[in-house]
Amino acid sequence: MSGNGFGHLFRFTTFGESHGPAIGCVVDGVPPMIDLEEADLQVYLDQRKPGTSKFTTQRREPDQVKILSGVFEGKTTGTSIGLLIENTDQRSKDYGDIKDKFRPGHADYTYWEKYGIRDYRGGGRSSARETAMRVAAGGIARKILDHLIEGGVQVRGALVQMGPHKINRDNWDWDQVGQNPFFCPDAKAAEDWAAYLDGVRKAGSSCGAVIEVQASGVPVGLGAPVYDKLDTDIARAMMSINAVKAVEIGNGFEAAALSGEENADEMRPGPDGKPEFSSNNAGGILGGISTGQDIVCRFAVKPTSSILTPRQTVDKDGNAAEILTKGRHDPCVGIRAVPVGEAMLACVLADHLMRHRAQCGF
Amino acid sequence: MSGNGFGHLFRFTTFGESHGPAIGCVVDGVPPMIDLEEADLQVYLDQRKPGTSKFTTQRREPDQVKILSGVFEGKTTGTSIGLLIENTDQRSKDYGDIKDKFRPGHADYTYWEKYGIRDYRGGGRSSARETAMRVAAGGIARKILDHLIEGGVQVRGALVQMGPHKINRDNWDWDQVGQNPFFCPDAKAAEDWAAYLDGVRKAGSSCGAVIEVQASGVPVGLGAPVYDKLDTDIARAMMSINAVKAVEIGNGFEAAALSGEENADEMRPGPDGKPEFSSNNAGGILGGISTGQDIVCRFAVKPTSSILTPRQTVDKDGNAAEILTKGRHDPCVGIRAVPVGEAMLACVLADHLMRHRAQCGF
Amino acid sequence: MSGNGFGHLFRFTTFGESHGPAIGCVVDGVPPMIDLEEADLQVYLDQRKPGTSKFTTQRREPDQVKILSGVFEGKTTGTSIGLLIENTDQRSKDYGDIKDKFRPGHADYTYWEKYGIRDYRGGGRSSARETAMRVAAGGIARKILDHLIEGGVQVRGALVQMGPHKINRDNWDWDQVGQNPFFCPDAKAAEDWAAYLDGVRKAGSSCGAVIEVQASGVPVGLGAPVYDKLDTDIARAMMSINAVKAVEIGNGFEAAALSGEENADEMRPGPDGKPEFSSNNAGGILGGISTGQDIVCRFAVKPTSSILTPRQTVDKDGNAAEILTKGRHDPCVGIRAVPVGEAMLACVLADHLMRHRAQCGF
């Protein structure tokens, strides 16, 4: 397969560059007879869209998604769903400066070497603008999960670290996530971050972040060992997001420092016949298969590579050069990665739910 | 696709359980005219095989691999390569105790719920025994890399943390890796670990580990954005290994705490016309495509779930139970994950090398 | 994988219904640096588009294709290419009659039973309108073939049978194909067919056809045995076209009646070191791999199922009913299948060319 698609049974394939006329995708494999309209997707796109606070890029994109196919009289038909978002606020002139130089930390150099050509306007295909389509596809995935699983699946995410500053997990309150511009579940941390990020922004600098995404209501049994484990596909999903450099499930790297006794999630009989777990170090996945507990995943986003401080680089002819990246950039791209991470988790779950139904029924 | 295969153009598909008659795999897509014999694979299998020190399971498996097809007169023919390893040291009686109970941290419960049946002998399909086939496939992948890339590619790995104990990276010496039973590049740490792990082992406990794998000589340009990025596939490859809970590339989670200035890998003109990078925070990958620098990846392995301390659990009928896992277990499964991590990285690189040649030539 | 995509390395994924706002596709895996503009694709779309003679549907669709991504400054960038064609001439009111009944020979009944819902307007997703995107993708495939193969590859097709009336192969003249509304290479047959089809059309009836597609200039060596043989993928490509019921390569069904002596394509040394074949019974493929001779394929298209004669059927409630299909229909859908067959052959060849380059280089 070539690289612009994701998923097996629930599969979406995207196209589009930051400064082209439009971005879009085809979502394939959706079960029929699910209620679906554009507003169902728009709600998630609005969470990701730029320009909602001073802490994100000031590019103004309404990101209005259109459903072009696969839905008839308000219901999915089981055929492929075409989605389209027109780009409306491209200022290509911002990019004249970087046309011949490679921005450190960006994909400029590697695209150039791989393809011998690159659309330098706003990063072209390597732009995080592509993630809008993931969010739209994720909206459909959520509908599938809720359609097929009694009680539904809740997929949600939060920023748990900005730059070096972690939240205090004791303060975790999901209701806070919608109350601040950072998707932060800790009201106190959100306050501190506002000041911190304002400083970063004014300095023309940037910072990274860690995002946590969780899914509740996932039934036991999802995952296809041994190479398409549920956590394998989650790792892949998150690492495919722009600027992500690390992924962990449950305890993640911390697990390495624990003893077997500490790490074991003990079981005891639960009220409904299913076992209850005394802890969730595993992040809801054992042997690549969901346990019925919450799926817990974290991923790290590196600091935005577009900064105002000049950096050493080379140009297309191999000459030494300096570069600083003007334009409208997120000082912390990790913020807008929260809805993207949620969307990717929903897509993985929808895909695995159908794969499980295929092999094992339910 | 179903779950027992890995890779697109270079693809292997495995079968076999811990206590069945044999494990095996089919390796598909190998370029023709590469010298290949069993000894080329055996050298890596010998690194992974059990029973080489008191720090790994005492199961005695020679792990002799047979090439059943795809090689003619010492050269690959371009057709699929069948590999087989017979299981010779199964003691199924060790597993009578766990037949009806679910071991915490293991896949017992999830396999049972997913499939309604499980081969409880030694974990069946969920056993790390499966990784022997990855190591064999990885041996072929290395041959492909060396055949197609001038100067070859060096893929190597090391244990950089055992339990809570990290190496001192200033002591890093690749030559040390073969000098101790831990694949540890820091002679001093290896000494400390020997004492530490002996204690863990005698206590019937276990510990986790962090492994670092690196690839040198990888040309710029490998990776298929946006969903089959090189790091995406590396994340997937590592997370698919038994007991792995986290993966990071380059700075990984540390990147979140850096500023954009710190994290940027600056470039300057190099002696051969290619740019030189001042650092490698990116771990050799930008925008999902290799930069020509070393690929650097780390992953965390949780502590072995088989421990001698009794843990609470339930049985197949939902009754409360206690379990302790006797038998022959690795106190730190992370050790033997080093050659597995190397193999998986080699497989990803071989696959992407061919995918790159397909689209862009070279 | 779900069903709306075709190909491995050169892969396109389509969406859209006959009477929705637009149809479109994503073309993935295209090599970079190939000159491409909309006019390169429009030329083939114009061959397929309806309303060009009285022998095709009178629906008026300009079928103007837009390239939305993947091309920068006139050259492919190696990233996914989004294509869009707006539907401009939908008359949904034509379809009120068939809303609750199943048209024999159409997909009405099967879609209904599979999905529990169907877009009845013009056949919805099952409409041959979808083939416009195949033709567009085929246009890109041709560019790839010409870019990567010295001398280029010529893919062309012709109608060789209309209803029961076959051409006289002795009259074969490729230049005639563009001179009549049937893509017929035999001027005499074309004349006869005009009268014949006029009769069919006026009677409100329909007829089938046989199409032959050929590719010249294909190098020896394309094809991936044993399940992705070149002929395997050609068979799949042609059978996926609407209304196709049969496919054959070279001698096809005739081969069954020949002796081994008759069927063997003997070889002798050729002027350029490559062997010359005395015949091409194999249709240019041996053991699933191209021989360097012309690829020759034929496929049969059944008569258009939309006819004016009433047929017995049932409705959604299981009641007996009669149906006749008014509207604007091709009396012989096989005619417009010629450019579609060419396109699919080009797509298969482009895919296999890249797969061959991946494994074997060139």
Next chain:
Amino acid sequence: MSGNGFGHLFRFTTFGESHGPAIGCVVDGVPPMIDLEEADLQVYLDQRKPGTSKFTTQRREPDQVKILSGVFEGKTTGTSIGLLIENTDQRSKDYGDIKDKFRPGHADYTYWEKYGIRDYRGGGRSSARETAMRVAAGGIARKILDHLIEGGVQVRGALVQMGPHKINRDNWDWDQVGQNPFFCPDAKAAEDWAAYLDGVRKAGSSCGAVIEVQASGVPVGLGAPVYDKLDTDIARAMMSINAVKAVEIGNGFEAAALSGEENADEMRPGPDGKPEFSSNNAGGILGGISTGQDIVCRFAVKPTSSILTPRQTVDKDGNAAEILTKGRHDPCVGIRAVPVGEAMLACVLADHLMRHRAQCGF
């Protein structure tokens, strides 16, 4: 994907050459809890195995299949099933003559040109010996169909034409198929064929054949439009079999000569609420989706290319040469293609059944 695997959810991947130590495959995606033992597969392998009459090759292969994994205590576990058949009767010395020459009609030349190397012993990987693994995989597919579909699915095949000699379809009697060495459903034709084929064999010549395979009991709704239609995958499945040059569904090529009125399969209310069809011109598939009628498919096998009459050819150095193929060959390879065609149809149906369950449930 590389070429040695078939199927999406039910997927098998094969390896092995005619004269290597063994052939084998991995069958992936099998639902759990299905009764399975080697004898279930052996019954079909015995139908395909050589040496059962004077009309097939005298190579003596017991073709004893071993199940190496994926089955525990007589039931499938849902994990991958490894199958192995040892080659026991290789006479490689038979092939010294053809080592440097290319046999017309065989894959010798194309493999050589593609790979630069070939295992010339018995055709190596291009040998029809590989089809034994298809038959074994098909045996598992049948078990899946019977496990998941109430009443089961009956997949059966017959030879309907040998050389130029067709059966009389009025004489069709399925019970005859097991009564003669040709899988012929027409007792009279079988008698004639015996004399005919004896003449062919004694003359050192060969002939082709046409096989028909049918499946009864297939539920309505299987098939994934538009590129993974049920007939698309059947076409692919049959064309992938060695020596096959043509495939048709239902009326196939005959459909081209019919009028729309003749070709329409009318429907009327049936006794169980499902419609009854007045005919089955469609071969049980409309719009790529099964109708609930019998699936009907035919494919043509070319005459065996190994004949005793000398043919002109070239050698590896490009010199003119003559070749005749001694050894133990089937005068009509089409005969043993009957169980192979059945197996491939069963595999396609099992795959699509699971794909349908994934998307639409049942």
